[in-house]
Structure formats: C-alpha cells, structure tokens
Amino acid sequence: MVIKPTRRSAVAALGGSALAGAAPGRARSAEALSQRLWYRQPAVEWVEALPVGSGKLGAMVFGGVAAERLQLNEDTLWAGGPYEPINPEASAALPEIRRLIAAGEYAKAEALADAKFLARPRHQMSYQTIGDLRLDFPGLIQPVSDYVRALDLDGAVATTQFRIDDTVHRREVFASAPDGVIVVRLSASRARAISVDLSFASPLKSAVVVESDGLVLSGVNESQQGVPARLRFECRVQVRAKGGRVGGGGDGKLRIEGADEVVLLIAAATSFRRYDDVSGDPRALNLTTLARSAGQSWAQLLARHQADHRALFRRVSVDFGRTRAELAPTNDRIRRSPTTDDPSLAALYFQYGRYLLIACSRPGSQPANLQGIWNDKTSAPWGGKYTININTEMNYWPAEPTALPELVEPLIALVADIAQTGERMAKAMYGARGWVAHHNTDLWRATGPIDGAKYGVWPTGGAWLCKHVWDHYDYGRDLSYLARVYPLMRGAARFFLDTLVVDPASGALVTSPSISPENEHGRGAALVAGPTMDQAILLDLFDNCLKAEAILGPDEAFVAELTSARGRLAPYKIGKDGQLQEWLEDWDADAPDLQHRHVSHLYGLFPSDQIAIDHTPALAAAARTSLKTRGDLSTGWAIAWRLNLWARLGEGDHAHRILKLLLGPERTYPNMFDAHPPFQIDGNFGGVSGMTEMVLQSRNDQIHLLPALPSAWPTGRMTGLRARGAVGVDIRWRGGRLEEAVIRAGADGPVRLVCGSSGLLLNLRKGQTRLVGLRAGRLVQI
Numbered sequence: 071m072v073i074k075p076t077r078r079s080a081v082a083a084l085g086g087s088a089l090a091g092a093a094p095g096r097a098r099s100a101e102a103l104s105q106r107l108w109y110r111q112p113a114v115e116w117v118e119a120l121p122v123g124s125g126k127l128g129a130m131v132f133g134g135v136a137a138e139r140l141q142l143n144e145d146t147l148w149a150g151g152p153y154e155p156i157n158p159e160a161s162a163a164l165p166e167i168r169r170l171i172a173a174g175e176y177a178k179a180e181a182l183a184d185a186k187f188l189a190r191p192r193h194q195m196s197y198q199t200i201g202d203l204r205l206d207f208p209g210l211i212q213p214v215s216d217y218v219r220a221l222d223l224d225g226a227v228a229t230t231q232f233r234i235d236d237t238v239h240r241r242e243v244f245a246s247a248p249d250g251v252i253v254v255r256l257s258a259s260r261a262r263a264i265s266v267d268l269s270f271a272s273p274l275k276s277a278v279v280v281e282s283d284g285l286v287l288s289g290v291n292e293s294q295q296g297v298p299a300r301l302r303f304e305c306r307v308q309v310r311a312k313g314g315r316v317g318g319g320g321d322g323k324l325r326i327e328g329a330d331e332v333v334l335l336i337a338a339a340t341s342f343r344r345y346d347d348v349s350g351d352p353r354a355l356n357l358t359t360l361a362r363s364a365g366q367s368w369a370q371l372l373a374r375h376q377a378d379h380r381a382l383f384r385r386v387s388v389d390f391g392r393t394r395a396e397l398a399p400t401n402d403r404i405r406r407s408p409t410t411d412d413p414s415l416a417a418l419y420f421q422y423g424r425y426l427l428i429a430c431s432r433p434g435s436q437p438a439n440l441q442g443i444w445n446d447k448t449s450a451p452w453g454g455k456y457t458i459n460i461n462t463e464m465n466y467w468p469a470e471p472t473a474l475p476e477l478v479e480p481l482i483a484l485v486a487d488i489a490q491t492g493e494r495m496a497k498a499m500y501g502a503r504g505w506v507a508h509h510n511t512d513l514w515r516a517t518g519p520i521d522g523a524k525y526g527v528w529p530t531g532g533a534w535l536c537k538h539v540w541d542h543y544d545y546g547r548d549l550s551y552l553a554r555v556y557p558l559m560r561g562a563a564r565f566f567l568d569t570l571v572v573d574p575a576s577g578a579l580v581t582s583p584s585i586s587p588e589n590e591h592g593r594g595a596a597l598v599a600g601p602t603m604d605q606a607i608l609l610d611l612f613d614n615c616l617k618a619e620a621i622l623g624p625d626e627a628f629v630a631e632l633t634s635a636r637g638r639l640a641p642y643k644i645g646k647d648g649q650l651q652e653w654l655e656d657w658d659a660d661a662p663d664l665q666h667r668h669v670s671h672l673y674g675l676f677p678s679d680q681i682a683i684d685h686t687p688a689l690a691a692a693a694r695t696s697l698k699t700r701g702d703l704s705t706g707w708a709i710a711w712r713l714n715l716w717a718r719l720g721e722g723d724h725a726h727r728i729l730k731l732l733l734g735p736e737r738t739y740p741n742m743f744d745a746h747p748p749f750q751i752d753g754n755f756g757g758v759s760g761m762t763e764m765v766l767q768s769r770n771d772q773i774h775l776l777p778a779l780p781s782a783w784p785t786g787r788m789t790g791l792r793a794r795g796a797v798g799v800d801i802r803w804r805g806g807r808l809e810e811a812v813i814r815a816g817a818d819g820p821v822r823l824v825c826g827s828s829g830l831l832l833n834l835r836k837g838q839t840r841l842v843g844l845r846a847g848r849l850v851q852i
Contacts, residue, residue: 105421107400107742108220109133112230116141117739117749118401120221120228121444122252124245125432125480127338128443129252131243133219133230138205138241140254141446142305145436146342148513149196149292149448151300154491155189155518160499163187167597168582172574177594180523183583187499188526189518191295194510197439197454198291199446200305200338201272205256208265210234223425226379227372237263246375247432250359252336253371262313262328269323270305273448278322284308285324288353291340292448304352305338308360333368335360345487345515382428385473386790388417388761390783401740408734413783415733416761422742423468423758426751427477431465436513437480438465442751451748456484458531459509459587460668464707464752466538467677467714467759470545471768473790473798478542482555484511485535489558492517492532496565500529504565507532509587524596528585529569530604533611536562537677540614545768547796547817549621556618560628563615566608567635573600573654578640580605586652587670592660600654602671605640610678612636642674642681642689649699650681650692658696665701667708669715672696676714679769683720694719702728706737706744710756717763717778725764726780732757765801768793775811775825775849776803796836797821810843810852825849 276289580600744753
C-alpha cells in the first residue's frame with residue numbers, strides 16, 4: 071500500500087477535517103493536543119493498534135485501508151473453569167518449612183515449599199482473546215493520500231480517514247459502556263462507495279453463522295493446567311446498512327455491497343456469572359444487549375457514549391507546557407522523546423492512562439488485569455492475570471487522586487471474592503481464620519501460592535489489596551461504604567493474627583514463610599521470614615483496621631489483640647551501607663541482583679506514607695540510598711514505581727529523568743502502551759500516578775502542593791485532582807512557583823496544606839471552597 075502524507079492529513083489528525091485549511095498549531099488548543107494520538111500509517115504490529123474499551127469489551131483498531139482488523143476481547147473470557155487449587159500436603163509441610171527458615175536453611179526450606187506447599191495446579195488460568203473481526207474492502211484502489219488514524223481521548227473514538235482519488239473514506243470505532251456494544255461506522259464522501267466483507271478469525275474452538283443482518287461467532291474457551299474448559303462464548307455483529315445490498319458471501323462471510331453508510335454493532339458475552347458459576351447464556355445476553363440499542367441511531371449511540379465517557383474523563387485537566395514537538399505524529403514524538411523538549415507528551419501520556427483505566431475498569435466489569443482488557447493471545451504474557459505483589463495495585467494507583475473513584479469498584483469486588491476463596495485457602499494451608507491471597511489471582515479467584523516458591527510463597531497479596539479498600543474510603547469518606555467493606559479488612563488482619571510467628575533473634579512478630587517479592591537474598595534462595603515489605607504492609611493493614619474500628623464503633627477485644635500485634639511487628643532497619651534493609655538481616659549487598667526490578671522494601675515510602683522526608687528523614691535517606699543502588703532503568707512498571715518513589719523524596723528533576731525513560735521508545739510502544747517488555751499496562755498507570763505525585767501528594771494528614779515539580783515544567787496546571795479527606799484540588803504554577811490552588815471540601819474537617827516550607831490550616835465544612843497562594847513565600851488564603 072502506498073500512502074502519501076500531506077498537510078491535510080496532519081490537520082485531520084489534530085482534529086479538523088481532512089479538507090480543513092487552518093494551520094495545525096492554530097486549530098487545536100494545548101488541551102486538545104494533550105488528548106489525541108495520531109499516525110500517518112496503519113498499524114502493522116499489535117502494539118501500534120489503538121485501543122477502545124467499555125470496561126467489559128475491548129478492541130484494538132489497526133486502521134487498515136483495504137483490510138481492517140478489530141482484535142476483540144471480553145473481560146470474562148479466560149481459560150479453564152471453577153477450580154479449588156488447595157494442596158492437601160501444604161498444611162503438614164508448613165511447620166518444617168518454618169523450622170528450616172528459623173535454622174537458616176533457606177535453600178532446603180525453599181525446596182520443600184516447591185515440593186509440598188505450592189497450589190495444585192502450580193499455575194493459574196490465562197486471559198484469552200475472542201479473536202478478530204475482519205473487514206475486507208474489495209475494489210479499494212491505490213495509492214492512498216491524506217491518510218491519518220487517530221484516537222481522540224476526550225471523545226473516546228478511534229478514527230481512520232484517507233482519500234482515494236476524489237473520495238474520502240472515514241471509519242470510526244468506539245466501545246460504549248452505557249449500551250454494552252462496540253460500534254463501527256463506515257462512511258464515505260461519495261454515495262454507494264462502501265463494499266465490505268465481514269468475517270471472524272478466532273484461535274479458539276468456534277463456529278461462524280451468517281445471518282440476514284449479521285454474523286455470529288460462538289465457541290468455547292480452552293483447558294489449561296489440567297483445569298477443564300467450562301466457558302461458552304458468543305460474539306455477535308449486527309449490520310445496519312444505508313443503501314446497497316447485504317447477504318452471505320460464502321465461507322462464513324457477510325458481504326455488503328454499494329452502501330452509502332454501514333454501522334456495525336458488536337456484542338460479546340460468555341457463560342461466566344461469577345467465579346463458581348458458569349451457567350450464563352451468552353446468546354441471550356447478546357440478543358438482549360442488541361435489542362436495547364435497536365431504536366438508537368449512530369448519532370444517539372455516539373452521544374450516549376461520549377456523555378458517559380466525558381463525565382469521567384473531563385474531571386481532570388493537565389498542562390505541563392508546550393513546544394512545537396507536539397505537532398509531530400505520536401510515534402515520532404515517542405521516538406524523539408529522549409532528546410526532545412516535549413512536555414505535552416507527558417500530558418498526553420497522563421490523559422492516555424486515565425483514558426485506559428476508564429476503558430478497562432467499570433462498575434460491573436472485571437478489574438484491569440496485566441493487559442488491562444486488551445490481549446490477542448490465548449496464553450497472554452504472564453497469563454494476563456492479576457499479579458498482586460505490585461502490578462494490580464499499580465493499575466489503580468491513579469484512580470483516586472485523578473478523580474476516577476468509581477473505577478475502583480471492580481477491584482473491591484475482586485477483594486470480596488478472594489476473601490471467600492482465600493478463607494478456604496487460609497484454613498486448609500495454614501489452619502488459620504480470616505483469609506489469605508498470595509502473589510496472583512485470576513478470573514476463578516484462585517489464592518494459592520503458584521509458579522514457584524521464590525515467586526509465590528508470599529502471603530501478603532490480599533493484605534496489600536486491603537490498602538485500596540481503605541483508600542477508597544479515605545478519599546471519599548463514605549461511612550456506609552466503610553461499614554460494608556470493613557469485614558474484608560478485618561478478615562485479612564485476622565489471618566495474620568493467627569499466623570505471625572516470633573523471630574527467635576529479636577522477639578518480633580514476623581511472617582514465615584515469605585519472600586521479598588521475586589528477589590533472592592544471597593543465601594541460595596528467596597524464602598525467608600519477615601521481609602521488610604511484609605512488615606510495612608501489615609503495619610498499614612493493622613493501622614487502617616484500628617482507624618475503621620474507631621470510626622464504626624470498636625470491638626474492644628479485637629482492638630486489643632490488633633494493637634498488641636502491631637506493637638510487636640519488626641521495625642525498619644538501616645543497614646551498614648546506609649540502605650533501608652530489605653530483610654531482617656543486613657543482606658542487601660549479598661543479593662545476586664543489586665538492580666532488581668522490584669523495590670518491595672520501599673513500599674513504606676510509596677504507596678504507603680510510613681516513610682517521608684519530613685516525618686522520618688533518616689529512613690527516607692536510607693530509602694534514597696536503596697533506590698540509587700537499584701538504579702533508574704528497569705522494566706516499564708518498575709521504572710514507573712521508581713518515578714513515584716523519587717517524587718516522594720521531593721526530587722522533581724530526578725523524577726522527570728525517570729519519566730523520560732518511561733516515555734522513550736524502549737519502554738513505550740508506538741500506541742503508547744507500556745513496554746515491560748512485552749506489553750503490560752501497569753507502567754501506564756504507574757506513570758500517571760508518578761506525575762500526579764510530582765504535583766500533589768496527599769500523605770501524613772497533609773496535602774503537599776508542588777512537592778516535586780521539575781524544572782522542565784516551569785509553568786502549568788493540573789485541575790480536578792483529589793486528596794485524602796474528600797478534598798478536591800486545582801493547582802496552577804508559574805516560574806516554578808505556586809500561583810494559586812483551589813481547595814474544595816467534600817467533607818467537614820481540617821485541611822492541612824503544605825507548599826515548600828510553608829503550611830496553612832483550613833477548617834472547612836462540606837461544600838466550601840478556598841483559594842490559596844504564596845505571598846512573600848508564605849501560603850495564605852487569597
């Protein structure tokens with residue numbers, strides 16, 4: 071295919087018509103430029119295609135000319151079926167594993183855990199793809215001019231537009247959460263110009279039926295790890311054509327000839343109802359979904375979709391500054407970003423991350439997995455699972471502060487599910503009350519240790535998720551929500567009250583067996599007792615439970631037990647090299663990989679606030695030493711975590727250098743997906759969180775304004791952010807200094823603001839707004 075880029079294609083990419091005459095720089099504001107990805111050629115690789123999603127449905131749009139590919143996903147299409155991965159040998163092996171760890175025989179303990187303690191099966195199920203909807207356009211001639219494909223983040227529409235001779239072809243795709251369908255419109259500037267053959271291609275066992283007005287793919291998922299396939303799925307395409315003819319084209323194809331316009335409605339569903347129920351009827355679900363859209367035109371479907379999307383997306387605006395670099399296609403900007411001053415690329419990445427979270431996590435959907443919702447394989451990288459030793463949590467770091475709290479609901483629902491499956495796991499493996507989840511879970515809510523002892527024997531995954539359960543309350547202050555979810559937190563804490571053991575050297579209470587996620591400590595193993603991360607997570611869990619008890623009315627006996635255990639947790643330690651120790655012993659220098667991707671022992675600095683430069687300076691300095699040793703360059707998500715950590719240390723320029731690494735072509739694909747590599751979406755979300763932390767931090771009962779502003783962003787704004795205590799915050803700065811901040815109270819109470827060395831206490835009532843700024847270096851009301 072020959073594509074000739076022209077000035078008109080650039081104008082179209084920036085939001086005007088392909089025939090518009092306005093100069094790109096004048097046609098679009100800074101805000102619009104920070105909300106559009108665009109390209110001068112179709113996608114060839116999957117990581118060049120553009121994602122749309124409704125929470126439950128996802129599609130990758132390639133933007134081809136003679137052939138278009140829509141790669142499709144439905145969020146409950148996973149391998150296998152309901153299963154209980156309890157290992158009947160685990161409980162008997164536990165005392166000996168603990169004894170070996172206490173005796174310093176870590177390799178033997180790990181070997182025993184590998185043999186007797188892991189879940190059965192040893193691996194969980196994978197997220198799977200439906201396959202592709204193919205659109206072949208016979209008769210489209212070459213060459214093509216004025217080609218552009220784009221993703222409008224504000225409108226949530228992927229568009230492909232090009233000219234052949236005197237005909238302009240336009241193709242638009244969006245995924246509607248309110249209507250539950252993916253919608254495609256094919257249009258052209260000339261009548262009867264659209265002819266297209268529709269067909270399905272699926273890697274799963276399936277069959278295609280051609281109907282008078284559509285195409286139906288039905289099939290089953292795959293078995294994996296010895297777990298039988300139990301899901302049925304269906305994907306149904308309904309065709310609405312204006313003019314022309316619609317009929318079967320043979321070989322499972324539907325042919326549309328000589329139409330003026332074609333609208334496709336795509337519905338997909340599986341038989342999944344919940345993790346232990348696969349009795350659903352996907353055909354009935356799809357027919358019901360399509361029936362709801364029967365009376366709606368393209369314009370009405372688009373309007374409902376955009377109103378729904380914009381109600382979330384437009385809550386936050388961002389501007390980090392502008393240069394002419396922003397006028398280039400997105401893939402060129404990414405390629406040049408390591409050596410180019412392009413602050414609005416960071417703003418684009420920020421809003422793209424928020425767009426992705428809106429597209430892959432909605433109330434009623436599954437949570438965002440390792441790939442969000444987009445995956446073209448039957449065995450996704452790392453199974454596309456929920457890796458809860460960092461990655462799932464990172465997916466949701468930006469949700470509360472960037473005003474997307476509704477999108478956390480699927481994560482809370484997952485915690486409620488694994489509290490049930492994890493209760494059975496806790497009793498069978500540990501003989502404990504409460505519930506436990508290790509380092510991964512899947513659609514079927516498996517909670518056992520998997521993959522290998524050095525990865526999976528880590529019992530604090532569920533406890534970390536409980537921080538999100540608490541944070542959702544802390545940002546919103548909804549007492550009815552807290553009363554509903556607190557039993558999840560209490561159950562997680564109860565498990566550790568039953569399973570913590572006494573460290574023979576210090577007398578502290580510690581987890582055993584456990585690991586510092588995925589990192590070996592230099593004694594032939596990763597298995598250990600009481601890694602720093604566990605102690606930090608438990609400190610948060612116990613503290614948040616005690617806060618909830620005080621708010622809801624305390625159970626005095628439970629509070630006493632919790633308070634006693636909290637006081638006996640092992641403290642943070644600073645090692646001989648000035649580092650924050652990763653383990654109880656000073657082993658950091660002995661670890662085989664000093665630049666390991668995980669920085670688990672720095673959890674207390676971020677996402678927690680146990681360590682802070684203004685509250686615990688010695689520990690913050692030790693964390694800084696550890697972070698320097700780890701290095702800046704790592705996998706995509708690990709760079710994103712480092713970005714947040716350096717922001718918490720108040721080092722904005724260092725944080726910005728790390729952001730440049732994240733935005734460069736080694737860690738960002740042409741479609742702006744995070745490159746682990748391969749694709750893993752947590753880096754996108756961690757990047758959004760890190761940029762937020764550079765401008766606003768909500769920690770230690772204070773709201774910090776511009777705590778890590780880099781010199782690369784001397785003038786800018788972020789509006790619509792949220793802080794703990796149900797506080798809304800808009801921030802504007804100029805010349806590297808705060809110009810003004812708008813503070814909005816969503817609940818009664820004190821609001822403590824900090825900017826540099828100056829502080830200000832506001833006592834606000836719900837609904838009140840205050841404007842603050844710097845005067846003579848002091849933070850004051852304006």
